[in-house]
Amino acid sequence: MTPELGVCYYPEHWPEAMWxxxxxxxxxxxxxxxxxxxxxWSRLEPAPSAxxxxxxxxxxxxxxxxxxxxxxxxxxxxPPRWMLDKHPEMLAVDAQGQPRKFGSRRHYCxxxxxxxxxxxxxxxxxxxxxxxxxxxxxxxxxxxxxxHDTTVSYSQSALHAFQHWLAVQYGTVExxxxxxxxxxxxxxxxxxxxxxxxxxxxTEPNPAHVLAFxxxxxxxxxxxxxxxxxVLRPLTDAPLLHNYMGRVLDFxxxxxxxxLDIATWDSYPIGFLSDRLEADEAHKxxxxxxxxxxxxxxxxxxxxxxxxxxxxxxxxxxGPVNWxxxxxxxxxxxxxxxxxxxVAHGAEVVSYFRWRQAPFGQEQMHAGLFTPANIPxxxxxxxxxxxxxxxxxxxxxxxxxxxxxLFDYASDWAWTAQPQGAGFNYFRLVFSAYRALRRAGLSVDxxxxxxxxVAGYKLILAPGLATLDGDLERRLTEGxxxxxxxxxxxxxxxxxxxxxxxxxxxxxxxxxxxxxxxxPPNVQRNVDGxxxxxxxIDRLSGTAPDLLTFTDGTPxxxxxxxxxxxxxxxxxxxxxxxxxxxxxxxxxNLHPLPAGLRRRETEQHVFLINYNAIPVTWNGQEIDAxxxxxxxxDAPEEG
Numbered sequence: 001m002t003p004e005l006g007v008c009y010y011p012e013h014w015p016e017a018m019w020x021x022x023x024x025x026x027x028x029x030x031x032x033x034x035x036x037x038x039x040x041w042s043r044l045e046p047a048p049s050a051x052x053x054x055x056x057x058x059x060x061x062x063x064x065x066x067x068x069x070x071x072x073x074x075x076x077x078x079p080p081r082w083m084l085d086k087h088p089e090m091l092a093v094d095a096q097g098q099p100r101k102f103g104s105r106r107h108y109c110x111x112x113x114x115x116x117x118x119x120x121x122x123x124x125x126x127x128x129x130x131x132x133x134x135x136x137x138x139x140x141x142x143x144x145x146x147x148h149d150t151t152v153s154y155s156q157s158a159l160h161a162f163q164h165w166l167a168v169q170y171g172t173v174e175x176x177x178x179x180x181x182x183x184x185x186x187x188x189x190x191x192x193x194x195x196x197x198x199x200x201x202x203t204e205p206n207p208a209h210v211l212a213f214x215x216x217x218x219x220x221x222x223x224x225x226x227x228x229x230x231v232l233r234p235l236t237d238a239p240l241l242h243n244y245m246g247r248v249l250d251f252x253x254x255x256x257x258x259x260l261d262i263a264t265w266d267s268y269p270i271g272f273l274s275d276r277l278e279a280d281e282a283h284k285x286x287x288x289x290x291x292x293x294x295x296x297x298x299x300x301x302x303x304x305x306x307x308x309x310x311x312x313x314x315x316x317x318x319g320p321v322n323w324x325x326x327x328x329x330x331x332x333x334x335x336x337x338x339x340x341x342x343v344a345h346g347a348e349v350v351s352y353f354r355w356r357q358a359p360f361g362q363e364q365m366h367a368g369l370f371t372p373a374n375i376p377x378x379x380x381x382x383x384x385x386x387x388x389x390x391x392x393x394x395x396x397x398x399x400x401x402x403x404x405x406l407f408d409y410a411s412d413w414a415w416t417a418q419p420q421g422a423g424f425n426y427f428r429l430v431f432s433a434y435r436a437l438r439r440a441g442l443s444v445d446x447x448x449x450x451x452x453x454v455a456g457y458k459l460i461l462a463p464g465l466a467t468l469d470g471d472l473e474r475r476l477t478e479g480x481x482x483x484x485x486x487x488x489x490x491x492x493x494x495x496x497x498x499x500x501x502x503x504x505x506x507x508x509x510x511x512x513x514x515x516x517x518x519x520p521p522n523v524q525r526n527v528d529g530x531x532x533x534x535x536x537i538d539r540l541s542g543t544a545p546d547l548l549t550f551t552d553g554t555p556x557x558x559x560x561x562x563x564x565x566x567x568x569x570x571x572x573x574x575x576x577x578x579x580x581x582x583x584x585x586x587x588x589n590l591h592p593l594p595a596g597l598r599r600r601e602t603e604q605h606v607f608l609i610n611y612n613a614i615p616v617t618w619n620g621q622e623i624d625a626x627x628x629x630x631x632x633x634d635a636p637e638e639g
Contacts, residue, residue, distance in 0.1 A: 002390060002393075002394055002396075003343045003347060003349065003350065003390050003393075004033060004348070004390070005030055005031050005032060005033070005339070005349070005386060005387055006031055006032060006033025006035065006069075006071070006350070006351035006352070007034055007035075007351055007353075007354065007355045007369065008034075008035045008036075008352070008354045008355065009022070009026075009034045009035065009036050009063075009354065010036065010039070010040075010355075010358070011036060011059040011063075012055070013356075014356070016055070016058065019058075019059060019062045020062050022356075023065075023066035026066070026355070027066050027068060029369075029383060029384050029387065030383065030386070030387020030390075030391075031383070032069060033068065033069050033071060033137070033138075033349050034063050035070075035071040035072075035073060035140060036060075036070060036071070036072060036073065037056065037074075037075060038075055038077065038140055038143045039075060039077065039078045039105070039143070040073075040075050041078055041079060041122065042078070042080040044056065044075060045080065045122065046080070046082075047082055057129075060072070060130065060133060061135065063135065064134065065135075068135075069137035069138070070135050070136045070137060071137070071139070071140050071241075071314075071351075072130055072136045072138075073141075073142075074119070074123045074126060074142060074228055075122065076119040076122065076142045076228070077105055077106055077142050078105045078143075079107065079108055079115065079118070083118065084107075086114075086118075087112065087114040089112065089114075089156065090108050090109060090112040090115040090157075091107055091108065091109060092108065092109040092150060092153035092154075092155060092158075093109070093153055093158075095154055095199040095200070096199075096200070097200060099155075100150070100153075105148075106144075106147060106150045108150075109155045109157050110151070110153065110158075110220035110221055110223075110224045111155065111161040111162075112157040116223075116224055119142075119224070119227060120227045120231050123141070123228040123232055124232075127231060127232045127235030128235060130236075131235035131236035132235075136236070136238055138239050138240075139238055139239070139240050139241070141225055141228045141229065141232075141240060141241070141260070142242065143243060144243055144244070144245050145225070145242065145248075146221070146245060146250045146251055151221060151251050152213075152217045153217070154197045159197050161220065162197060162213060163195055164192075165216045165219065166195060166212065166216075167192045173189050173190065173191055176189065177189060179208065179495040179497075180206055180209060180212075180496075181208060181497060182206070184206070185206075187206060197213060198210045198213050207418040207496045208495050208496035208497070210413075210418075211410075211413055211414055211417050211495075211496050214410075214416075215410065217250070218250070218252045218413075219255075222251070222255045225259060225260075226259050229259045229260070239260075239261035239262050239310075240259075240260050240261050240262075241260055241261060241263065241264050241314075242256060242257075242260055243264045243265060243314035244266070244303060244306070245266060246266070246268065246299050247272070247277075249409050249412040249413075249426070249427060251409065253303075253306045253409065254305075254409070254448040254450070257306040257307060257308070260307075261307075261310065262348070263304070263306040263307030263310070263312075264307075264311060264312040264313065264314035265299050265300075265303045266314055266353070267296050267316050267317060267338065267342070268315070268317040268321055269290065269291025269292070269296050269317060269334075270288070270289065270290070270321070270327070270328060272292070272295050272296075273288070273291050274324045274325050274326050277292055277295060278428060286596070286612075286613070287596070287611060289328050289329065289334065289613070290330070290331055290611045290626060291338070291611070292611075293597075293609075294434060294435050294438050294598070295431075296338060296341060296342070297341065297345060297438065297598065297600070298431060298434050300313075300341070300346070301345055301444050301446050302407060302446045304345065304346045304445075304446070305407070305445065305446040309346070312347055312349040312350070312351065313349070313350045314351050315351065315352075315353035315354075316335070316339060316342070316350050316351060317335075317338070318330075318335055318353065318354075318367055318369055318379035318383070319366075319377055319378065319379050320365070320366070320367050321365075321366050322362070322363050322364070322365035323366075327365070330379075331613060331625075332378070332382075332626065333382070333624075334382075335352075335378075335382040336382040336386045336628070337609060337611070339382075339383070339386040340389060340607070341598075341600070341607070341609050343390065343396055344600040344607035344609070344628075345398075345600060346396070346602075350386075352368075352383060353368070354368040354369070355369055355370060356374065357371055358372065359372040367379070369383060395604070396605065397604060398602055399602060400445060400457075401442070401443040401445040401457075401601075402442070402443075402458045402459065403437055403442050403444050403445070403458065403460070403588070404444065404445040404446065404447050404457045405430060405433060405434060405437075405446050405447075405460070405461045406446075406447055406448070406454070406460060406461070406462040406465060406476075407447070408449035408450075408465055408466065408467075410467070411426050411449075411464055411465055411466040412425075412426040412427065414466040414467075414496065418496075420516065421518025421535055422520075423521060424518060424535050429463045429464045429487075429569060430464060432463075432569070432570065432572075432575060433461050433463050433575065435575070436570075436572070436575035436576060437461075437579060438598055439572075439576065439593060440576070440580075440590045440591065440592060440593075441590060441593050442579075442588070442591070442599075443601045447460075449462070449472065452475065454476075454479040455478070455480075456479070456480075457479060457481075458480060458482070458586040458587065459480060459481065459482050459484070459588060460476060460479060460480040460482075460484070462483060462485050463485070463487065463489065464487065464488050465489045466488070466489075466491060467492060467493060467494055468489060468505060468506070470507060473506055473508060473563075476563070477561070477562050481586040482563075483563055484565075484582060485563065486538060486564075486565045486566035487538050487569055488538065490503055490505050490506065503538075504565065506563060506565070508560075508561045508563055509542075509544050509558070509559070509560055509563040510542040510544045511541075511542040511544045511565045512542050513538045513540060514539050514540070514541050515538075517536075517537040518535065518536055519534055519536075525550050525556075525568060526550065527549070527550055527574055527577075528548070528550070528551055528556075529548070529577070530577060531570065531571060531573035531575075531577050532570075532571050533556065533567065533569055533574060534568070534569055535569040537568045537569075538565075540555040540558055541555075542558065544558040545559065546558055547564065547581065548581075550567075550568075555567055557578065566578065593618065594616050594617075596610060596611045596612035596616065597609070597610050597611070597618055598611065603633070604632065604633055605630050605631065605632060606631045607630050608623055608629040608631075609628050610623045610624065610626065610627050610628070611626070613625050613626065
């Protein structure tokens, strides 16, 4: 299919006389989709059961009559003020026991049954009214689950739901005590209703308790989302979707995505560079107005997997945002680059946030395609240019990559519960592996660690995968020519105990973790021949051949039988060595790239994406600053 563009719009923010002109301008700008409604509950239902939908009827008709396809959001991320009077205990509670009060958004606890019922009710009302509306072509459920640290709640609703969840999971409290190792520090319970939430303890709580609570919290998000899916499914044939966030790992997106048709995410490259990416100042300065060259692509590839091949960018940054520590403007060309990069990774739609900058509220400093005075902002011209590019490009079809990364949300919860070393972070480890593959010019797929259908890859990487079992090991060895595990793989059971078989407990590789070290930031362990490990070191033994060794003679990489185990958190040089060795082992063709240049291959095209603020030369061709070069597969690859 040919990718399309869209925009986020808030008709309730603007005089109705502007709607038709806005819709006409959207179409003339090359936009095909418009998202509305996701924050409008107070205008749809200003008082309990006092429904006012006439204005939304007219907005949908106006936008649809202009030729736009509407994404209609359920407004459950912003319950109106009267909802708190009706359900005063619906607020989430933070780890310090303080309620997350009304006055912004996402002020609800996923475990509150009354609010779940209210959310299903408004979704049903909207589905009955608009489910067969020809202009409503997709539905967004809620908005940005987990944003503002709202997945985990320590409310009374969460407590009672957690106790019930534990009873279902473990059956008896004796089984729970054994699984959690509660004999340690006399933490044994006599009944499920004695178990509290793992906050406000004197020192760190039992990591098994924390991990169980994180699993429960994720399940609550899944259940909340499913409550709306269940009422909308019979009422519409349009696809259901949700817009996920960047670097939010608080719940299992694969589990939420299993109930939906399309995964979307909200891409803010410059905001993420300063707000949620560890990098040195030189790197952040070099990409200050472009964003990190791999951060967006990482999430594009991840959410393509979450959506089982179908995904969009629901919110694309068009200018300065309002929420990062510092908010520079994109360099000229970057809005087009981000859009085309998303398309290269399989986006069906790229939707800009937002049509017109709001003159009021918390986001009044967030740029749009128009200023509040209705003057075109710089991004509008780039959106129009992108629409022209897409019309010329035509269909973009994804193909299975030769390399995949196994991604596991529960591993992040485990290592957050017990990091063991400051700075050890699951996302950082996986992202470092992804960066290495991208530096080598490789396209990358993601897969869930629980996916039984992972097959046909030359290479699979599974760094930091907390729990391994025989079935996963079998799927790895059968699903690819070479699997690279470690560091910190197979380190715990499902209930956070050291496995009885030892770490990592592989049957096809004689390799044992005898000792674990974590290192401060100024210390690293050098590897013979180049590269080093930092943060985390697994001391290995076993008869599997040493493929790389640290300079002290201990193994840095062991491998045999299509399985390798990496003993430390690699720096860039070590990752590049390991990827080069793996490529030679399995017959992968690498395309080493200069800094800031990235390559993405589809069925029809090869995309070269230059994040640098200066031109870069590769294979004899100069690629302009902040530009994308697209080569047809049936022609010699440019660059």
